[in-house]
C-alpha cells in the first residue's frame with residue numbers, strides 16, 4: 442500500500458501562476474516527484490476575495506487533486522493558506538496530507554529569530570486574517586510581528602513590472618511605511634514575491650534578511666515525505682498543469698515563474 446502511494450503525485454494549487462515559484466522549488470528539492478498543479482486563474486486574485494469565496498474555490502480544487510490521486514495537497518498560496526487551510530484539511534481528511542505555505546516559515550522564524558522583530562508583507566487577505574500573527578504568538582518566543590498589506594505587488598508582477606523603475610517605486614513606497622519600522626527580517630508572504638526578492642534586498646542593503654518561503658516550504662515537503670516513507674524513488678509520468686481560465690498570456694508568463702514554459706490545460710471549476 443505504502444509502496445503504491447509513493448508513486449502518487451503532489452498536488453499544488455494557487456490563485457494563479459504565482460505558486461509556480463513553489464512548484465519550481467519542490468521539483469528542485471524533489472526531482473523524483475510528479476506534480477499536478479492547479480492555478481485558479483478564473484478567480485485571481487484571491488488576495489482581495491472574502492474568506493468564504495476562497496474556501497469554496499479551494500474545496501473545488503481539492504476535488505480535482507483528489508481525483509488525480511494526489512498523496513499530498515500543498516496550498517501554494519498564502520491567501521488560501523490563511524483562509525482555507527483548516528477547512529481543506531477537514532474536507533480532505535485521510536485521503537491526502539494537506540500542507541500550507543505558512544507553517545514552515547513560522548517554524549523557521551521561531552528557530553532563527555527568537556526575541557526579534559520580524560516584518561510580513563502579503564495580500565490583504567493574508568495580512569488582515571492575522572493568521573501569521575496568531576501562529577507567531579503561539580510560538581511564545583517573544584517575537585514581534587509587524588505586518589503591512591501590499592496588494593499592488595502581486596498585480597504589478599502579473600503585469601510584468603519587476604526589476605524595473607516602476608516596481609522599484611512601488612516597493613519603496615510600501616517598505617518605507619512606518620508599519621515596518623525596526624524589523625530584522627521580512628517574510629515575503631505571497632508566492633509572487635520571490636520575483637522581486639532582489640529588489641527588496643537592494644532596498645534594505647543587507648540590513649534586513651529577506652525570507653523567501655519557497656525553498657523552506659520545499660524542504661518541509663521533503664521532510665514530510667521522507668519521515669512518512671512517501672518519497673517517490675523515480676519520476677514516472679508527466680507533470681500536469683491546469684488553469685481554470687486559459688489565456689496565452691498565462692501560458693507565456695509561466696516561464697517567468699517556473700523558469701521554463703509549460704503547457705497549461707484548461708479545467709473550469711464550475712461547468
Ligand code: DGL
Pocket residue numbers: 455456457459460485486487488489517518519520521563564567595630631632633
Ligand atoms: N499568490 C497569492 C498569495 O500567495 C497572491 C495572489 C493573489 O492575490 O491571488 O497570496
